[in-house]
Amino acid sequence: MSTNITTQSQDGLRLFARAWGPEDSAEPPVVCLPGLTRNSRDFDRLASHLSDRAGPARRVMALDYRGRGGSGRDPDWRNYALPVEQADILALLGYAGIDHADFIGTSRGGLHIMMLAASRPGLIRKAVLNDIGPVIEAQGLKRIATTVGFKPPNASWDVAAQALRREQGAIFPKLTGPDWLEYARQIFREQDRTIFADYDPALGKTLEDLDFSSPPPPLWELFAALEGMPVMVVRGALSDILSEATVCGMEARHSRFSHLAVPDQGHAPLLWDTPTLQALAAFLAA
Secondary structure, eight states: OOEEEEEEOTTSOEEEEEEESOTTOSSOOEEEEOOTTOOGGGGHHHHHIIIIISSSOOOEEEEEOTTBTTSOOOSSGGGOSHHHHHHHHHHHHHHHTOSSEEEEEETHHHHHHHHHHHHSTTSEEEEEEESOOSSOOHHHHHHHHHHOSOOOOBSSHHHHHHHHHHHHTTTSTTOOHHHHHHHHHHHEEEETTEEEESBOGGGGGGGTTOOTTSOOOOOHHHHGGGTTSOEEEEEETTOSSSOHHHHHHHHHHOSSEEEEEETTOOSSOOSOSHHHHHHHHHHHHO
16 A cells, blocks of 8 residues: 655645655665656556565655646646656655665656766666667657647546557557556546546647657667666567667667566556566566
8 A cells, every 4th residue: 555745846836656665664765757648556566566575575656747646737838848857856755755766767757767867876776767768769759749638538437448448459459458447547537527637638738849750869878877777678569669779779888787578568568467577576676
């Protein structure tokens, strides 16, 4: 079971996170950072596994960026930017008393990990990058951009799960009906008996001016900030964001690198299945 953490950003916005496990654990804490439109619920299974089932109990904290989940919606969509979110992450870590931790970042969360490694040396002990790297494929970025923004509300959780399956069925071909329902409960929230996407639709504005005719500039110099610490990359075998070629390039440039491929999943692996949970726990404990 998780507990809620709330504090304020530098500009007075509510910031929200959830924590599992004992605060006085002798093991380093684990900080989980979600993707662009996602929230701390993405890490429920992983956090439960690390805090209670995988060896010594660990403190795990998963964050909601501003405009997502339990954090406040920003009246200025321009603040849904990586540097502003970095300040929010540091505010939550400071409030929780975390100055050294293992980090797990899905998609945008992995970008934050690389930025933190460059700006705050010593903060990160180990890093897990879930389906993200220094090269982001333009095709996958375009697909994401077309799905972010206002989404019509759903009348029930079953309807929400069906809508999610229509949108992402090709990315997760092996999910069952109950899986889609659980996935929907990670992404959506219920209010007044209606099911909404649990993020500010204004996030879509941050992607409107992107040029999809060519890939974004590579971030190899930022990735280099992770040198010296163990890094694991998790890649969905069906990913259209992180290519196998990029993973090979990362391995060639990093001396303490490991790689986990998740079959039958695209961007980004859900971190639900037992082999993935066990691999992550073993990497963090090694």
